[in-house]
Amino acid sequence: MTTATRRARRLAPAIALIGVGALALSACSGSSGGSGSESGAGDGEFTYLGQTENTTIITTLETLAGDQCKAAADAAPLKSDDISGTQWDQQLQLLASQDGLSDMQMAAGTPALMSEFIDGGKVLDLSKALDDLGVSDRLVPAAESTVKALYGDGALYALPTEFNIEGFWYNKELLEANDVEVPETWDDLVEAASTLSDAGVQPFATAGKDGWPVTRLVGDYIFRTLGPDALQKVADGDAKLTDPEYVEAADAVAELGKAGYFGDAVGSIDYNASMNLFLSGKAAFYYMGSWVLANFNDEAQNQIGADNIGFARFPEVEGGAGSIDQIPANVGIPVMLAEKNYDDESAAWLKCIAEGYGDTALNDSGVVSGFVVDNPPSDLPPTTQMVQEEIANAPSSVLWFEALFTPKATGISQNNGAGLANGSLSGEEFMKLVQAANDEG
Known part of the structure; x- marks a missing residue:
């Protein structure tokens, strides 16, 4: 070794x-x-x-x-x-x-x-x-x-x-084979997912059973549309997750689920299974934090090769107040x-x-x-x-969706992430559940 x-x-x-x-x-x-x-x-x-x-x-x-x-x-x-x-x-x-x-x-x-x-x-x-x-x-x-x-x-x-920074890891060969560019906007990401799905490639490997990898996308979308202080406003009581501009983020993720871009039975896929999907070449994108480097750099786990893995920051949402330079991190x-x-x-x-x-x-x-x-x-x-x-070049960062939530709201959010991923829960329904838990304290 x-x-x-x-x-x-x-x-x-x-x-x-x-x-x-x-x-x-x-x-x-x-x-x-x-x-x-x-x-x-x-x-x-x-x-x-x-x-x-x-x-x-x-x-x-x-x-x-x-x-x-x-x-x-x-x-x-x-x-x-x-x-x-x-x-x-x-x-x-x-x-x-x-x-x-x-x-x-x-x-x-x-x-x-x-x-x-x-x-x-x-x-x-x-x-x-x-x-x-x-x-x-x-x-x-x-x-x-x-x-x-x-x-x-x-x-x-x-x-x-x-x-740890977070973003979309991607399989370079799968994107190149299907003429997909690395997405820089949310519309680019949706278009890439559609192209890959039409070609028979699962766009995203996602641990729907664990929930939080799905809710991370909701938080990132909020930061891109409303700016880096958007969830602090919720914590301070100056905004609610049920406000239309916040619901928009959950709806955007739910739309990916409805289209089947997270794959079949995503609610039964846990962290290890989602990792295996990506590292065995069965999915093109994998949203996760940089703690996965240990898995990526392990030749026994990584069947697609470390040189074949790229990293893309969570894309911008056109017209949004946030920036792609504000990298999700913990x-x-x-x-x-x-x-x-x-x-x-x-x-x-x-x-x-x-x-x-x-x-x-x-x-x-x-x-x-x-x-x-x-x-x-x-x-x-x-x-x-x-x-x-990426770390050296990132001027600032944003937190994750549940970072400032109450423990109960965090649990409700993550327990219902699978509903967004499989399209069984609308963005509005999801946000009502989480906001209610936050209100209870």
Whole structure:
């Protein structure tokens, strides 16, 4: 097995938790002999609290401690702790109430809880801190805008240790064989789907059973027609999903379903099955996030070849207020710093993390982060290089459909995504269900 293949197989984590569902963590257990309830700032130490299941962040920090962050580690040695189970947010809330947050920890999984921490002065304003340290340019602009949009404050309160972009992956050979151009507008996409379908090629591989890959399209369409603040307006109560201009987006996706462009029995197709459809050459387009790089770069799974896969941003909608440059994205599990604990030692750690995390995470763990990469590995697979270029060139980003919804509305949305994909649910019916759940709180 080549180095490139080994790196590719560990390249992307499972679907980013913040992007797709709740964090799965609970009871306290300390990897360094402590426990979550005792994980506040250490005297003369730089403390980190993470999830037991995620080893990439702590591994990267440990590597930095012996390299770029050696001076910081000498002054304040790294001490880590972890929590595993199903109660991450609840444990963080408890620690915050006791002023027991670590110097740095993974952020809350729920944006609303992060907003509570921000309003309560628990979380460091990283916009100011990074600027004071002269390293504010070490974050990729699209990643920075994604974090800021999550918490709606306009400032930066977490660091993007992962960065996943979303869009339409496509089979180059299938498009070329059917004289289909890479779509730049929604009308182009619909026309391409029609051409492919008439030729006997399934246009889209879609996990209708999971629902969220379908609802992602609804959100993206809204951002393209109404602009990047469209769903923030819904969260603020200034607009409703049942307003005609929002229903238009769900109707547009439902029309694809009615035409059969998502394939037969799409409601029974799950994530793995949709992946297999695309990687076996049975579908031309596949809307998904860049976490799929691990699958694309795995020769055992990818039957069409990594060189045969292209990436297209979600297309513009003609006359819309949004831009194709606003790329749908999520930041996986970002990390936050405690305001109360921030001192010169923490500042030294923050500075060296900003300067070195991007290269270290990519070279050692194959993880694409939201930090600038200065020296990427020479053996990166072509799909990974493509994503790196997209990230570097994207000036800003937008969130996903359910990012600012209540938990109940998120569930209702994703549970009914299949109805849009198979054409059994109209856009208006879908939006009424989701808006009602949001209204209930």
